[in-house]
Amino acid sequence: MDLIEKMRAGSQQALARLITLVEQEDPETPQILKEIYPYLGKAYTVGITGPPGAGKSTLTSRLTAVLREKGYSVGIIAADPTSPFSGGAVLGDRIRMQEHFLDEKVFIRSMATRGSHGGLPSTTPGVVKLMDAFGMDYIIVETVGVGQTELEIMETADTTVLVLVPEAGDTIQTMKAGIFEIADVFVVNKADRPGADEMVTELTNMLHISPRKEWWDTPVVATQAVNNIGIDKLYESIQGHRCAMQDTSRLAKRRKEQRRKEFIQTVEERTKRGLWQLIESDDRLTPYLEKVEAGAIDPYSAAMDLLSNGDILKDWTARTLRVRR
Amino acid sequence: MRRIKVIKVLLAKPGLDGHDRGAKVLALGLRDHGFEVIYTGLRQTPERIVQTALQEDVDVIGLSCLSGAHTYHFPRVAELLKEQGVTDILVIGGGIIPEKDVPLLKEKGIAGVFGPGTPILQIADFIKKNIKKDLGAHGREA
Numbered sequence: 001m002d003l004i005e006k007m008r009a010g011s012q013q014a015l016a017r018l019i020t021l022v023e024q025e026d027p028e029t030p031q032i033l034k035e036i037y038p039y040l041g042k043a044y045t046v047g048i049t050g051p052p053g054a055g056k057s058t059l060t061s062r063l064t065a066v067l068r069e070k071g072y073s074v075g076i077i078a079a080d081p082t083s084p085f086s087g088g089a090v091l092g093d094r095i096r097m098q099e100h101f102l103d104e105k106v107f108i109r110s111m112a113t114r115g116s117h118g119g120l121p122s123t124t125p126g127v128v129k130l131m132d133a134f135g136m137d138y139i140i141v142e143t144v145g146v147g148q149t150e151l152e153i154m155e156t157a158d159t160t161v162l163v164l165v166p167e168a169g170d171t172i173q174t175m176k177a178g179i180f181e182i183a184d185v186f187v188v189n190k191a192d193r194p195g196a197d198e199m200v201t202e203l204t205n206m207l208h209i210s211p212r213k214e215w216w217d218t219p220v221v222a223t224q225a226v227n228n229i230g231i232d233k234l235y236e237s238i239q240g241h242r243c244a245m246q247d248t249s250r251l252a253k254r255r256k257e258q259r260r261k262e263f264i265q266t267v268e269e270r271t272k273r274g275l276w277q278l279i280e281s282d283d284r285l286t287p288y289l290e291k292v293e294a295g296a297i298d299p300y301s302a303a304m305d306l307l308s309n310g311d312i313l314k315d316w317t318a319r320t321l322r323v324r325r
Numbered sequence: 326m327r328r329i330k331v332i333k334v335l336l337a338k339p340g341l342d343g344h345d346r347g348a349k350v351l352a353l354g355l356r357d358h359g360f361e362v363i364y365t366g367l368r369q370t371p372e373r374i375v376q377t378a379l380q381e382d383v384d385v386i387g388l389s390c391l392s393g394a395h396t397y398h399f400p401r402v403a404e405l406l407k408e409q410g411v412t413d414i415l416v417i418g419g420g421i422i423p424e425k426d427v428p429l430l431k432e433k434g435i436a437g438v439f440g441p442g443t444p445i446l447q448i449a450d451f452i453k454k455n456i457k458k459d460l461g462a463h464g465r466e467a
Binding site (some may be wrong): 011014016017019020024082083085086087088089091092094095098101102107108109110112114189 | 331352353355356357358359360361362363364365366372373374377379380382409411433
């Protein structure tokens with residue numbers, strides 16, 4: 001594919017267009033991902049998550065500056081929510097990242113969640129791969145502002161950083177299941193605010209009474225992203241986790257799990273898509289739909305009926321085979 | 326999996342003027358019309374705006390200027406796009422633009438100019454009608 005060659009030769013425009021194709025789930029997507037597959041595996045992915053307004057974008061920008069100083073190239077994916085009402089979105093994370101706009105070793109892409117209900121658009125893993133194939137050393141994935149259970153970032157990132165602010169709550173909050181469990185590094189940002197020291201202490205205490213990972217001691221880093229304080233410490237913590245992951249073969253294991261999951265997801269996606277196409281274009285399905293909608297037949301019997309209809313399934317298989325490249 | 330066309334718009338304020346109420350009103354309005362709007366904040370240079378537009382692969386750039394510098398900044402954005410070989414991004418402008426400057430801006434590649442009081446719907450329709458990227462060819466799904 002022409003675009004992939006251009007991207008591999010360093011064209012940001014080609015990368016941008018490929019991301020668009022993957023983001024809109026273009027029919028070319030499997031082909032694109034297939035072709036870039038040999039170039040994958042070089043980049044290290046850092047996830048930045050936390051509640052809205054915690055300072056994720058500013059921290060991302062500061063961390064990028066540290067990575068650039070060390071000579072690394074950086075891809076940034078910044079997610080913001082899509083409106084459940086209009087389907088539109090306002091993507092504003094870039095405002096905090098202006099210092100990198102003209103740095104050709106930094107590529108920033110804003111993404112709307114587009115119907116995904118977690119903290120990330122469902123197409124994020126594909127976009128991470130494109131940035132990896134482009135040659136980025138680090139990819140920072142910033143989630144939308146999250147609550148307690150948006151955990152997809154853990155599957156996308158090699159190291160997950162949870163950004164909190166002093167107002168985030170007391171010990172009991174930190175003991176709850178969900179978001180607190182997925183952090184490889186904790187950050188208490190806006191550490192100049194009252195309550196920051198207490199927050200750091202409470203998190204540290206919680207970690208001490210949690211079942212320990214024998215291979216990694218989860219750090220709590222106090223930062224002031226706006227004032228550029230604590231960012232080096234954050235970088236070192238991320239590096240520390242990276243080394244611990246590598247030394248204990250966990251990185252390889254995680255990559256293995258990711259590949260397995262992608263395979264299953266791809267099959268699932270394509271099956272689902274094929275079925276939808278069939279539903280949209282096949283007249284034989286309309287009677288089922290009409291009957292189900294009218295309540296004349298229950299959805300479960302209709303589904304069973306449909307899935308035992310040999311003709312429809314045969315057509316579906318034929319169609320799926322035709323789409324395959 | 327309905328097919329929905331999502332149009333990506335970059336709203337940018339080139340130059341030194343700090344009045345972004347109009348840009349924010351438009352960002353919200355376009356959001357409510359189903360657009361994805363990227364807003365980059367105040368005091369942008371044309372170079373930064375164009376670089377952002379390329380990385381984000383936007384369909385439209387909307388420029389806002391209330392300081393009187395539009396006759397420099399707006400054409401400069403169009404010029405930089407041309408230098409990069411980009412021909413499929415629609416460029417529009419708004420702000421306090423005297424009527425007499427409009428023909429010059431249009432000649433320099435600013436497809437539409439919208440002053441204060443323009444209904445959002447009018448801008449949304451203009452974008453949908455004049456968009457250059459072929460959305461149909463790879464209709465985005467949402």
